[in-house]
Structures are given as C-alpha cells and as structure tokens.
Amino acid sequence: MNKSWKSYRSEPFFDELITPARKPRAVARQVINMLQNLSKEEMHTRRSAAELAIKEMGVSFTVYSEGANIDRAWPFDIIPRVISSRDWAKVSLGLIQRSRALNRFIDDIYNKQSILADGIVPADIVLDSSNFKPQCMGVSPRYGAWAHICGSDLVRSKGGKFYVLEDNLRVPSGVSYMLENREITKRVLPELFENHSILPVDDYPSRLHSTLASLSLQGKKHPSIVVLSPGIFNSAYFEHAYLAQSMGAELVEGGDLFVSDDNCVYMRTVDGPVLVDVVYRRIDDDFLDPEEFREDSKLGVPGMMRAWKAGKVAIANAPGSGVADDKVVYAFVPDIIRYYLKEKPILASVKTYLCMLDKDRDYVLDNLDKLVVKPANESGGYGLMVGPHASKADRAKFAKLIEENPRNYIAQPTLALSTAPTYIDDAVEPRHLDLRPFILQGKETWVTPGGLTRVALVKGSLVVNSSQGGGSKDTWIVEPNK
DSSP: OOHHHHTOOOTTSOBSSBOTTSOBOGGGHHHHHHHHTSOHHHHHHHHHHHHHHHHHHTOEEEEEETTEEEEEEOOEEEEEEEEEHHHHHHHHHHHHHHHHHHHHHHHHHTTTOHHHHTTSSOHHHHHTSTTOOGGGTTOOOGGGOSOSEEEEEEEEOGGGOEEEEEEEOSSOOOHHHHHHHHHHHHHHOGGGGTSOEEOOOTTHHHHHHHHHHHTOTTOOSSOOEEEEOOOTTSTTHHHHHHHHHHHTOEEEOGGGEEEOTTSOEEEOOTTOOEEOOEEEEOSOHHHHOTTTSOTTOSSSOTTHHHHHHTTSOEEESOTTGGGGOOHHHHTTHHHHHHHHHOOOOSSEEOOOEETTSHHHHHHHHHOTTTEEEEETTOOTTTTOEEGGGSOHHHHHHHHHHHHHOGGGEEEEEOOOOOEEEEEETTEEEEEEEEEEOEEEESSSEEEOSSOEEEEEOSTTOOOOOGGGTEEEEEEEEEEOOO
C-alpha cells in the first residue's frame, strides 16, 4: 500500500471517501480498496496514462493572462469522487425545484413583476442590476423557461450536507469536462467499472439536443439548431465545439448568421441560406445583438433580438436570464421558492450578507478576516477574497471596494468545504472540492447524475476554479450493490 494512504488525514474537514478512523466510507469501499493496492509506481503510470489521454483527446482550457490567451491541458485527478444514489436523489429534487422557481422568477420579472410588487424581493435589487435587460420586457419564452441550461455550484460542509453556493444561469460552462472526465477514467482505471453500478453521463448531448429541439416555435420534428460561439479565443471554445459535434449541430460565429427582413434567422452556407430554429448561444447578453445591446459588438448578430421577440427563433439561454444570476438575488432564492412554488426549499443556501444593507455591511467590515467576499456579477473565481487566507493589504483593499460600491458585494462565512483524496506529487492528500451539476429545462426537466467536480489542487486552498489553479475529478453517482 502507498504509505500516503496510511497517513491520510483530513480533519477537521468532512472527507467524502475516508472516515476520521481512516477507513473507506461504504459508498467508496471498493474504489479505495482497489487504489490502495496499487503500488506507487502503478499509480504514477495511471496518472501518466491520464495525461497522455488528455493530450490525445485535445482536452484543454484557456486562461486569460496579461492580455494573452494561454491554452493549457485540462488538470485532472485520477481518483474519482463517489456519491451514493440515495444522497443524490434528494439533491436532484432540490435542483429541479430551484430551477423551476428561478425560471418563474425571471418570467415574472419581465412581465407582471408580482414578486416586486409584493415586496418579497426589493425592486431596486433587480431593476438596478446590470443583468436586468429592459429589452426583454413583455417576452415569455416557450414553457416559461428562460434558463434552459443551469449550472448550480454545490458544496458539502460538516456532516456532508449539501449547500447551493451559487447559480449560473447565463452561459454556464464545464459540462464537456464532466463528459471527458468519465472517458479518461474509463481509459486509465477500467477495472473500477466492473463492480460498480455507476449512473451514466454520456447521454448529456442527446438530452441537451432534446431540450433545445423542444424549444422550436415551429414544432418541427427535426429543427435546425446551431451553437453560437464567440470564436476560438474564448476560454470555453473547446466546449462549444465539443457540444456542437456531439449533438450534430452546426458550430457558428456571429458572421455566419443573419436576420432577414421578416425577422427570420438564417445560417450562411455554401449551398445558400438555411433557416435556423434554435440558437444555443454561448455569447454574453451584451454582445448578442448590436442593435439592442453594445453597438460595437462584432460577436453577435444584428437583429437577433428582433427575431426572438417576433417568435421566429428560440434562444437558449434566453436573453435576460442573468437577472437571476446575481449573488445579491441569490440571497432571496429561498423566499423565491416559497413565493412561486409554495414549497419549503429542499436544498439549503449559504448564509449571505448583503453589503448594501447597513447592518450587514458593518458586520462584514468588522469580520473580513473570517468571511469570503464576492462581487455580485463576476464568475470564474475572479474578484473574490477569502478572508482567512487574505493579506492585511487585500482586506483593506476590499473594505474600500465595499464602501465605494456596497451593492456590488456580498459576503458569506468561510465554509469548511469537504475534501476527497487527491493524487498530488505521487502521494494521496486531501483537497477541497465543489460540484457543478447541470439542469436542463425545456418541455421536461432533467439533472445530470453528478456533474463537474472541481478540486483545489493547492494545499489548503478553497478556490477550485481551473482559471485559478484548480483541477477536476470524475464524479460517480453509485447505486448500491444488490
């Protein structure tokens, strides 16, 4: 047995695979027993095989650094994360509930605004948000679904309880890496799949295609679907190309599409224009249509909003969905669920302090060394401060930012994020992680069995984003042996 397994300890944090007594948890017993019996040399060989597979498969991501785009191989850990199907059943129900409520919220905001009139959510929080798009007023997409693809970030804390950390409703990314993680694990640890009943994830592209097809306003049996990408320099371009190919959809850029005088969207091809029914857009709202948003955008399609409002094309996610993708709005999601669904939230949210409120702001400024401070509308781990790990200068910087623009900041307790065994420098060590499952909502709603596990490869770090030095693991939802 590799000596690092014998000395493995994650206390005081909840470890998902190993108990405090250094025994495998029941759900992970077979995985851990098999890995423990691999020699140090064999573990190294398996990791090298994973790195080779990543290179051969072309799995990469882009980091923006000092004005340059740097392509890097996908950082992957070979030890899978294992979650029981019984635990996951409750999580899935909670995610479906959350998605339904958030879509009802978005539809209400762009129509009757009942939740604002009833004082459940303060109107200025929503209407003053940079993600609220007045151009979307009066629109109600098919099935009332705006955020057709949602990536909600989950964390586990003491005792293994799941919490929703945030919701990503604009152009959530990462699902291609979830799929590739499974393929890599099958290559390098095939024997693990012989004795486990692992719920599959490889049907995601067909599920996504069905969701997008259901949005077609013309009711076609085989609607024309395109994936609209900003282009090869976007950090998620690998995913755009991967999903387009997997679905059998066309990958296009803004210049490949045009809107006709009768508000139909067409794709330019060598054989002439082809009518487009559904656009899976991976472009932010502000760049989608220079007629409605940023006039200087070269990424979008002039007239796209016109076509969408006229009911000639469906767009996923719908423009304006980001109004619910705001970390200030996040604090009100439990109330949003109760308001629209008349149900108690199944999944807990993390305690959130709104710096726009005097009482909360005073508490945050007095406790910056204990809190995680986040900007309301950033993503990718940018612009946040983890108080316990921040320098005195960083805390002073954030205090000034909060005082200058309190609406733009929220704070949350520094959670004791769960850990899992991770193979680092030929040794097994605990590392913190989170999980991003994906929820599809169109005619039907579906949740991925598992999702993208992101792991902080730096010892003690709580920042899991790949752009900030994080990596990833294959995530298994395992059914009990019969």
